[in-house]
Amino acid sequence: MSIAEETREAVREHPFLYEALRAGIINYTAAADFLDVNDTDAVTVALRRYADELAVTDTTAGDKSVRVRMKRGIGEADDGHGLLVVGDTGFAPDTGELTAILATGDLTVTTAQRVLGRCAIADVTVSAAGFTAEMLILVVGRHDGPDTLRLVESVVGSSTESATDI
Template sequence: MSLASRTREAVRRHPFLYEALRAGVVNYTAAARYLDLGADDHEAVVAALRRYAEDLPEYDPVGTGARVSMESGLGETDRDGDPAEALLAVGDTALVRGEGRLTGILATGDVDAEALAHVLGHLRAQGVTVRAAGVAGEALLVVVERRAGADAVRAVEAALETVPATAD
């Protein structure tokens, strides 16, 4: 396998580096050291990274235009109840409206798994712990502790304004 192929494969194993290459915000020498491909010549890895970056689609933050709302009082229950009542259900656990201590941030509109990944990255960067998350149809839900609700709303709104165009 060529050094260029190994470099591309290594970048794909690190999605944050892939996105940074798309955005043009990479220190190529530091990235080459980070990837540690065992090449004797780091400059060859730097050159491979530069060529790969040139081939990637531009990082284009198009946003989604989704509407964001917040609902406090979510709680966990088992799935024996009415499935239509659950905002999110995974395995044997469902999150429902009620007397719980969780807050749901719901985005409706043009959302998908890429938008969810972008939202989760923003929440992580803001230090907001996500208890549950999912996306289906035209709805995206992240669930946080009640006290983190306001920070989570701001982070979700900011993330959805800057979701990049999909890199196909």
Template structure:
């Protein structure tokens, strides 16, 4: 593989860097040092710059979706959200589900999860199917998570 191909592959292993390149907010020399690709740092920085020129411009779309909150979720074999047989359903539990219904997809989920982690909210589970996104959090994180998910819907990177 050429150094340019190796550099592109290294960038693609770090989605945050690829997104920042699309937004035009990256110091290419610093990115070259971060990636630690074998070769001359200036050549790697140049390869990163050329790659960023080939990427589509960063854009964010607002999504038309309604977010609701459902508290009292507990473990279940089925229910509101199920992953590999581990589910969550309303009842006597201490978890809260945030449900976004409407124009949602996996990109919306990824954006919401990234923002939740930045806000120090650690989701218990999350998923998206058809027109519904679900994120399960600890009850004490419910209100903060609701605001974060609503904000995420206003600017989903595309």
């Protein structure tokens, strides 16, 4: 395996490095030291070349086709049905004190990753989450609902619409 291939494989094991390469905000020498793949200089060159190949465009910013809504009063459903079902646990309206944030439209897995990452940074506890190419739903605590709504809105770049019925 070449140094370039080893470097790419090592970067894929650390998604934060991949994102930093895509964004063009990385110290290549420090990243090469962190990866500890081979000769630092050779890995630095491999990282620069890899970064040049990656798209720098942000696929989640400014997509006005995504709609973000909030629904309060979400709770675990006894029958395993609801807005979101994970395993045998369902989350349904009018059954509890949680809040659901629903984003609909043209979504990507990168959008879901960024939303969940931002929730972790903001110290928002996500009770459950689900994703498809057209929908992202998060179940959070009642008091985290408004902040999470704004957080999701900032990631997808859409205008917020509070809804009473999702």
